[in-house]
Amino acid sequence: MSNPGFFQELRRHHVFRVAATYAVVGWLVIQVVAVVFPLLQFPSWLARTIVVLVLVGFPIALVLAWAFQTPRDEVHASASVRRRSLRIGFTLGAVGVLVAVLGGVVWWYFGPIEHTLRGADADTVQASAIGASINPESIAVLPLSVLGGGTGEGYLGQGISEELLNALSRIPGLEVIGRTSSFRFKDSKLGARAIGRELGVRNLLSGVVQRSGDALRIDVELDDTATGATLWSQQYDQKMENLFALEDTISNAVVTALKPRLGGIDSAKLVFKGTSNPQAHDLYMQGSRLAWHTDEASLDQALALFNQAIAVDPNYAAAWAGMARAYINLADVYRAPLDVLPAMRGAAGKAVTLNPDLAEGHMLLGYIAMAYDLDYPKAKHELDLAVKLRPSLAGAHALLGLYLARVEKNQAQARLQLQLAERLDPLNPWFPRWEAYVAIAQHDEAGAMKLAQRVDKIDPDFAYNGDAVAMVDGAFGHWQACVDRYTQQHAKPSRSSPQLAVCQAHVGEAGQARATLERLLADAQHGYVDRTYTAAIYAALGDKDDAIAQLEQAYRDRSAHMDSVWVNPWYRPLHGDPRFEALVARIAAGGHVEPPALPSDGLK
The missing domain is CATH 1.25.40 (Serine Threonine Protein Phosphatase 5, Tetratricopeptide repeat)
Structure with a gap:
């Protein structure tokens, strides 16, 4: 009797049936892993192991099907038939391995990546890509979303988040992303991983606040941006008058959740109780939100709100610092510096007198001393102190960089400070612009242009003192390119x-x-x-x-x-x-x- 063909042999041994059954069952298993495991927060290595076992098992199943599904007429087969059967078994195993490898490759690139071979090992695969450049001891605080109360209550979520950010940035060794960058993701639909990539940060604090009269309910959670896992979450109910204490509780809970990474942290009181008057606190938060705006009307309104807060509580240091910031933003743009300098200087001085540990007050006082009073020793002292009190205060590092560049003419150290500021507040266009200015002083045209282009990428409409790219063109004598930047590339003029x-x-x-x-x-x-x-x-x-x-x-x-x-x-x-x-x-x-x-x- 003639020997049957290869495919006929496979059909007689029921190999096709076994292969189809295994493929369906294996696919279902992988789908369960991809969907259910992340919901139950099973470890990523377990998901990877199961998927690999499913793929490795495919060629084994084919060989076993060939070996054990033997037709009756082959039970007493001759030696030559048995040798042929063995060769077919080896061939079948090799084909099965090839199919498993190809299936793994296809699944890697086109399957549900997040929780299979490529993404199930998010702790190692994605974390290795992100974590290679991201400090694991880093955190961003997103503005809390506000439920109910209308759009006018938005300042409350931002104010609480800013005070939490300020508290966490006082911890040595913890890298806290600055307000300008973090608050760009207000009400963002992006997930923790995407935001983590944008900000270059490992941990993300976010949440929701609800207010009913004097009662607050705050839901917060801490997420790992490399894995997407929630490290900690909690709901708090508190009165407005106890908000500072609640913020301190939340800050310390975050520190506790991060301790496995950070090691020993002094989790003493992190939040300054700036005022015992909830009305003053509420007025301050309203003013603080407006003080970050750049239009004259908002800054004037911020000053009015800070004045009201101080009228209610004259010893509210943060309100005095907010007033100084608003005056600085008004000066040289809307008001003659000489006209507002006494009030500006007085507000900053009052802030640090009331609270000597208030880093922002020292930073503002340092800037005033450097830019307006030309009191360089005082400027250096105040800026160094601000950095010491709040190591993650990006603005203090940036202003210290300007001091080193303008006063001490130490451009190399200036750029290091500005680069640190950029790391702490990566979506703030001021810092790469200032570093570009320092690069110009170093005659580093390529570096200056790269920084200017980054400014344009962060905010194409950022035009304080002129367009950044045009600034670099003009600095290196490319005058026509500077003109073309405005007339042909439509840079926004100031x-x-x-x-x-x-x-x-x-x-x-x-x-x-x-x-x-x-x-x-x-x-x-x-x-x-x-x-x-x-x-x-x-x-x-x-x-x-x-x-x-x-x-x-x-x-x-x-x-x-x-x-x-x-x-x-x-x-x-x-x-x-x-x-x-x-x-x-x-x-x-x-x-x-x-x-x-x-x-x-x-x-x-």
Whole structure:
């Protein structure tokens, strides 16, 4: 009798039936693993092991089917038939291995990745990709969502989250992502993993707050962004008057949940009880939300709310610090610094007097000393203290970087501080812009342009003091590229910035540059205009006398840009002029020494 063909042999041994049955059952098992295991939070290694066993078992099942499903006519087969059967069995096993491998590859790339061979091992596979660059001792605090109460209650969720963020950022060794970056994900539909990738953070604190009169209910949870697992969750019911105590409880619960990673942490009181008056606290949180805005109306409203909070509780240090921040944001943009400096300085000083451990107060006091008072020793002392009190305060690191760049001219150390600030607040466009400024001082064109492009990626509409990419183009003499950035690439211009006019003057478009200059001078007749801006246009047009006169007026006005005129590319046409060099020396010496008054017609 002739030997049957290969496929006929497989059919006679019921191999096809076994293969089909195994494939269906195996597929069902993997689907159960993919869907049920994450819900029950089974360990990822168990999911991986089951999937691998299912794939490895396929060729074994085929070989066993061939070996044990032997037709009756082969029970007493000859030796040659048995050898042929053995060869077919080996071939069948090899084919089964190949099919299992191909199935594994297809499943890897096209299956439900999150919980199979590729994603079930999220603790190792995804964590190795994310964790390689992400500090496991890092956390972001998202603004709490507010249920009920209308849109006007949004400040409550943001205020509580900000105070939790401030508390956690006081812990040495814990990297806390800054407010600007974290709050971009307010009411975000993204999951913990996606947000973790965006922020470069391992842990995520989020939740919901409900308010009914004086009663609060807060639901919070802490998630691992590498695995998506919830590390801790809790619901709290409390009165508004006990909110500080509740925030301290939540902060310490987070610390406890993270202790396996962080090791020993001093979990003493993390939240400052700024006031015992719930009305003052509520007013402060409303003002704090508005103080982060950049429009004049919001800043004025924030000042009014801080004043109301202080009227209720004059010893509320955080409210005084909030007032100082609002004044700083108003100065050099909407108000003459000299007009608001006493109130600004007084508010920051009052904040640290009431609470010497308030890092933000010291940071603001340091900035005021550096930018407005030219009191460099005090600036350095206050900024160093702010960093010590709150190691994760990104703004303190950034301002310390500016101090090192502008005052000590230590550009390398300045960039290190700014890079740390960028890590702590990765979606804040100010910090890469400031580092780009320092890179310009180092003549690092490629580095400066890369940073400027990052600013544009973070916020394409960020245009304070001009477009970042155009700034780098102009700094390295690419004047036409600077103009094209505005006229052809449609960069958003800033009304007060002289950047486009400076670039136009350098490419011979003097008429357009003078038109901008005349507009700024006209604006100065009924409002504040930073005279360093008009000086820059005069310098670009080659009018050194008027440029120097404008800079002297800016010095009198206490412009915050005076401590950087020595390095600002706008003023390179003035380099070597004895009057400019004398002004730079006066600024470098610190303090304010008033120059002789100009003649009445000496300032346009």
